[in-house]
Amino acid sequence: MGRSPCCEKAHTNKGAWTKEEDERLVAYIKVHGEGCWRSLPKAAGLLRCGKSCRLRWINYLRPDLKRGNFTEEEDELIIKLHSLLGNKWSLIAGRLQGRTDNEIKNYWNTHIRRKLLSRGIDPATHRPLQGPADVSFVKADEKGASLIRKEDEQKSNNSSSSNSNSRSSSDEPKRWRCPDLNLELGISPPSHQEEDSEEDLMREELGLCFRNGLLEFR
DNA sequence: AATCCGAACAACCGCCGCGAC
């Protein structure tokens, strides 16, 4: 069976954090710093599991969080990074000061996906949506909600033969690629024989480089 | 005024990578 749970679930709170819990967590981390999440709740006097504390701190309580609306520049940067990295939210977040992976993930799913669809761009592949039917669908529905539903249906159809959890396809090689961009990010650096592709230029612009065969930030 | 519905986002769950032993 699976591994044991990260904490004694019977004696932990779940759901929304109270003001007092937040204050306790912040006060503890101010004194002791981050880390040792497993032992933190007991030490801080919190009836929470360590994971929950970590998440709350990372996504909400950290003092360097920006919060508030995303700027147009941030939008475009997220789109560029996503086209290169796919759903690697933590990597994308690492490039946006004061933003968390969870925040960017939520923002992507609620705003940017719709924005790209309204531009006639497939948010999964960053390519123009295929076929006249899809385009007219966008025009007919500015909000894109129906299109998203349609896209979801297609996705579920496509994935019906395979597990939707990409990480569970364990026979995949130990590398990952940007969706439909032919970017084999875990293998050898791009050949110099070819001229710089659009992706190469984008990597350059975003400060990405290959190191030990892996795509990393400079 | 009540209800419905979708958007937004906080939080949880399950899995994986990696270091320690």
Next chain:
DNA sequence: TGTCGCGGCGGTTGTTCGGAT
């Protein structure tokens, strides 16, 4: 070399809120 535990990640769910009917 294999196992275990922790931290981290990405997907998903739950809750809240505001606008439409």
